[in-house]
Amino acid sequence: MTFTARSQPTRDAVLAAARRAFAAHGYERTTVRAIAADAGVDPSMVIRYYRSKDDLFRAATEIDLALPDLSRVAAPDRGAVLARRFLELWDDPGTGEVLTVLLRSAPTSAGAAERIRETFAGQVLAMVRTAAGPDAGSEVSGRAAALGSFMLGTALARYVLELPPLATASRDDVEAVMAPVVDAILAGDREG
Amino acid sequence: MTFTARSQPTRDAVLAAARRAFAAHGYERTTVRAIAADAGVDPSMVIRYYRSKDDLFRAATEIDLALPDLSRVAAPDRGAVLARRFLELWDDPGTGEVLTVLLRSAPTSAGAAERIRETFAGQVLAMVRTAAGPDAGSEVSGRAAALGSFMLGTALARYVLELPPLATASRDDVEAVMAPVVDAILAGDREG
Numbered sequence: 001m002t003f004t005a006r007s008q009p010t011r012d013a014v015l016a017a018a019r020r021a022f023a024a025h026g027y028e029r030t031t032v033r034a035i036a037a038d039a040g041v042d043p044s045m046v047i048r049y050y051r052s053k054d055d056l057f058r059a060a061t062e063i064d065l066a067l068p069d070l071s072r073v074a075a076p077d078r079g080a081v082l083a084r085r086f087l088e089l090w091d092d093p094g095t096g097e098v099l100t101v102l103l104r105s106a107p108t109s110a111g112a113a114e115r116i117r118e119t120f121a122g123q124v125l126a127m128v129r130t131a132a133g134p135d136a137g138s139e140v141s142g143r144a145a146a147l148g149s150f151m152l153g154t155a156l157a158r159y160v161l162e163l164p165p166l167a168t169a170s171r172d173d174v175e176a177v178m179a180p181v182v183d184a185i186l187a188g189d190r191e192g
Numbered sequence: 193m194t195f196t197a198r199s200q201p202t203r204d205a206v207l208a209a210a211r212r213a214f215a216a217h218g219y220e221r222t223t224v225r226a227i228a229a230d231a232g233v234d235p236s237m238v239i240r241y242y243r244s245k246d247d248l249f250r251a252a253t254e255i256d257l258a259l260p261d262l263s264r265v266a267a268p269d270r271g272a273v274l275a276r277r278f279l280e281l282w283d284d285p286g287t288g289e290v291l292t293v294l295l296r297s298a299p300t301s302a303g304a305a306e307r308i309r310e311t312f313a314g315q316v317l318a319m320v321r322t323a324a325g326p327d328a329g330s331e332v333s334g335r336a337a338a339l340g341s342f343m344l345g346t347a348l349a350r351y352v353l354e355l356p357p358l359a360t361a362s363r364d365d366v367e368a369v370m371a372p373v374v375d376a377i378l379a380g381d382r383e384g
Contacts, residue, residue: 026300029220104299106353108218113353120355142369145349145358150338150373153345157337161298161305163312166337177334181342184376
C-alpha cells in the first residue's frame with residue numbers, strides 16, 4: 001500500500017510517538033492505543049498506516065549506523081574512530097532513542113532481537129569485512145562477533161543498566177576505555 | 193525472621209520455582225501466584241518466607257561467580273582461563289539460569305540492574321584489582337568496566353538474543369574469540 005504525501009505528517013507523528021513509547025516501556029508494555037493517543041490520532045489510523053504493532057516496531061527501529069569505512073582509517077586510529085562513532089550514535093537523541101528501544105526490548109521481544117541480528121549482519125560484519133581486506137578468512141566473523149558483543153555490552157552498561165563507572169564517565173573517558181579494546185579486536189591474531 | 197530446618201524444603205522449592213519463572217518470563221511478567229502454583233504451595237507461604245516479589249527476586253539471583261584468582265595464573269593464560277570460567281557459568285544449569293534471569297530482566301527491572309551492579313563491583317572489579325596488583329592505579333576501574341561490558345555483551349549475544357555466529361558456535365570457538373580480547377583488556381596500556 002502506498003500513501004499520499006498528505007498523510008506523511010501523521011505517519012511521522014505516529015512513528016515518533018512509537019519510538020518514545022518503545023524507548024520508555026519496551027515492546028511488551030507498549031500498546032497501539034497509547035501510541036495513537038500520544039500522536040493525537042485514532043488507533044485505527046495507526047493500524048491503517050502500519051498494519052500491526054509488530055510492523056510498527058520494525059518501522060520505528062530501522063537504523064543506519066553510518067559506520068566509518070575503516071579501510072580509509074589508519075590502523076592505530078580505528079579504535080578511537082569507532083568508539084567516537086559509537087558514542088555519537090548513542091548520544092544523538094534520534095539514533096540514541098532507536099538504539100535504546102532495541103536494547104531495552106530485545107531480551108523479551110523476538111522482533112527486537114531480529115532487528116539487532118539484521119543490523120549486526122548487514123552493517124557491523126560488513127564493516128569488519130571491509131577493514132580486514134579481501135585476503136581475510138573466516139576469522140573475520142569471530143572478530144565481528146567480538147566487536148559487536150563489546151559494543152552491545154558497553155551500551156547496555158552505560159545507557160540501559162546505567163552501571164558505574166561507565167554510566168557516569170565522560171565521553172572522553174569512555175572513548176579511552178573503548179579504543180584500545182576495539183583496536184585489539186580489529187587487529188586480531190596479529191597482536192593476539 | 194528465622195525459619196526452622198523443617199521449612200527448608202519448601203523454601204528451596206519456592207526459590208527454584210522463582211528462578212524458573214524469572215528465567216522464562218523476566219521480572220515484570222512473573223507473578224507470586226504463578227511461582228506458588230509451580231512450587232505447589234499457597235501464595236501466602238511465598239510471602240511469609242520471602243516477604244515480596246522484590247525480595248524473592250533478590251534471594252533467587254544471589255550468585256557467587258567463583259572467579260579465578262588471576263594473580264596465580266600466568267599472564268598469557270588469563271584470557272583463556274577467564275573465558276572458560278565464563279562459559280562454565282553460563283552452561284551450568286544452576287548458575288546459567290540465575291545469570292539468564294538477571295540479563296533478561298535487567299533492562300526493565302531496577303532490582304535486576306542493581307544485582308548486576310553489586311555483582312560487578314563485588315566480584316569482577318575485585319578480581320581485576322587483584323590481577324593488576326597493589327601498584328595499579330585508577331586505570332583498573334576502566335579495565336574492569338571494559339571486561340564487564342565484554343562479558344555482558346557476549347552473554348547477551350550468545351545466551352539471550354541468540355545472535356549468530358556466537359549463539360551457534362562451539363564452546364572452543366567462543367573461547368578462541370574471547371580469550372585474546374580478555375587478554376588485551378587485562379594487559380591494558382602495556383599492549384594498548
